[in-house]
Amino acid sequence: MTELIVGTKKGLFVLNGKADGSFEVSARAFAGEPVDYATRDPRSGRVLAATSSPIYGPKLWYTEDPAGEWMQAAGVELPEDAGAALERLWVITPAESEDCLLAGGDPGVLFESEDAGASWRVNEALWKHPTRSSWQPGGGGLCLHSIAPWPGNADRLAVAVSAAGVWLTEDRGRTWRQGNNGLVARYLPEDAQVGVTALCVHHMERSPQRPERLFMQFHGGVYRSDDAGETWSDIGNGLPSDFGFPLTIDPADPDRAYVIPLRADTDRVTPDGRVRVYETTDAGTSWSALAEGLPQTDAYLTVLRQAFDSTGAAEALELYFGATSGELFGSRDAGASWFTAASRLPPIYSLAASR
Amino acid sequence: MALVRVRGQLRQLADGCAEHELEGAIVVELLRQLERDHPAVAGWILDERGQIRRHINVFVNGERGEESTPVGPDDRVDVLPAISGG
Numbered sequence: 001m002t003e004l005i006v007g008t009k010k011g012l013f014v015l016n017g018k019a020d021g022s023f024e025v026s027a028r029a030f031a032g033e034p035v036d037y038a039t040r041d042p043r044s045g046r047v048l049a050a051t052s053s054p055i056y057g058p059k060l061w062y063t064e065d066p067a068g069e070w071m072q073a074a075g076v077e078l079p080e081d082a083g084a085a086l087e088r089l090w091v092i093t094p095a096e097s098e099d100c101l102l103a104g105g106d107p108g109v110l111f112e113s114e115d116a117g118a119s120w121r122v123n124e125a126l127w128k129h130p131t132r133s134s135w136q137p138g139g140g141g142l143c144l145h146s147i148a149p150w151p152g153n154a155d156r157l158a159v160a161v162s163a164a165g166v167w168l169t170e171d172r173g174r175t176w177r178q179g180n181n182g183l184v185a186r187y188l189p190e191d192a193q194v195g196v197t198a199l200c201v202h203h204m205e206r207s208p209q210r211p212e213r214l215f216m217q218f219h220g221g222v223y224r225s226d227d228a229g230e231t232w233s234d235i236g237n238g239l240p241s242d243f244g245f246p247l248t249i250d251p252a253d254p255d256r257a258y259v260i261p262l263r264a265d266t267d268r269v270t271p272d273g274r275v276r277v278y279e280t281t282d283a284g285t286s287w288s289a290l291a292e293g294l295p296q297t298d299a300y301l302t303v304l305r306q307a308f309d310s311t312g313a314a315e316a317l318e319l320y321f322g323a324t325s326g327e328l329f330g331s332r333d334a335g336a337s338w339f340t341a342a343s344r345l346p347p348i349y350s351l352a353a354s355r
Numbered sequence: 356m357a358l359v360r361v362r363g364q365l366r367q368l369a370d371g372c373a374e375h376e377l378e379g380a381i382v383v384e385l386l387r388q389l390e391r392d393h394p395a396v397a398g399w400i401l402d403e404r405g406q407i408r409r410h411i412n413v414f415v416n417g418e419r420g421e422e423s424t425p426v427g428p429d430d431r432v433d434v435l436p437a438i439s440g441g
Binding site: 054055056057059072077078079080082083084085086 | 364395398399400402403404405406408410411436437
């Protein structure tokens with residue numbers, strides 16, 4: 001049975017697939033609070049959620065039962081001498097070591113947990129990186145939103161920050177270096193694009209089958225790296241817009257990825273009032289529109305960077321995405337056809353699918 | 356000792372207690388004492404910098420206060436979430 005954990009402007013919703021193919025809300029938590037990200041750690045079964053009360057600030061929570069009691073995680077804060085406060089958490093990702101989790105937040109901070117999410121500490125090396133003064137917040141803040149562990153190798157990790165580009169470590173986070181060669185910041189003057197750190201990555205995913213391959217949705221451009229994030233090639237040709245936020249992949253096929261283009265730059269809605277997911281099966285050489293079952297008239301949706309996820313693999317790949325309209329769409333055939341899984345949720349901020 | 360009053364979610368975090376008699380010469384000292392007495396409150400009123408969160412209002416005897424506002428032993432401090440729409 002497929003489970004969707006959905007973070008919204010008004011709390012967390014857990015949707016479970018039913019035998020007839022429809023979905024129903026099986027749990028709700030944090031009613032009225034923005035839930036920026038939530039996911040289930042498949043190893044422990046624990047559900048983790050990041051909330052950002054406008055009054056009380058960002059918090060990270062965990063539970064064994066989303067309908068039951070939630071515990072507040074400890075240590076989710078910046079160092080006392082930081083001169084800044086944590087604004088928001090953007091992502092929570094299981095790391096390669098047992099019971100280890102990673103979380104990214106604003107302002108460009110990476111947290112690490114070694115006890116399945118109960119307590120956290122800041123990754124000091126990235127926090128104190130000498131280039132930090134040149135990092136610039138994007139429209140959503142200085143958000144560390146993408147964490148790409150290397151399957152089977154806890155030492156290697158890539159993270160992405162908007163707008164501070166890609167950061168790579170090969171020593172479990174003790175040292176970090178940039179991985180931005182080939183990224184072009186078209187939003188900057190041409191003579192300011194060289195060597196810039198202020199690179200607005202929107203989303204990044206690693207292929208578990210071929211870990212040196214990463215896909216990226218950039219702020220104007222879709223990119224692929226075949227050398228673990230050292231260099232990037234633009235693969236956005238053939239898309240109606242190479243602007244967008246979310247991106248997901250087929251874990252079984254390193255050539256297969258999906259994006260949801262949005263009209264650049266200030267509009268940020270589905271182009272031409274049509275909701276289309278674009279698929280590549282050749283690592284970005286070509287793209288195909290997937291639209292069967294999705295709204296094709298007067299549909300101006302915004303899909304945020306964490307609101308697109310997949311579960312399963314290959315022909316049994318399931319895809320799900322939610323929009324700020326509160327609509328949630330799904331596909332059980334790798335995008336060939338789509339259905340509406342929910343239509344009246346609050347604005348959807350994040351979605352995590354599992355089965 | 357000054358009287359610090361909290362309500363709603365903050366009261367729950369303070370072990371269900373709405374009124375707290377606390378020692379301190381300025382507002383932030385009272386709030387730090389509240390955190391020591393009730394660790395679950397830590398991070399909810401004051402952020403990592405020791406600043407009152409943007410959307411929390413503190414009143415000392417009915418007048419808006421801030422971190423450094425002096426507090427006397429007979430003063431009353433109310434900690435309230437801001438009322439905002441949207």
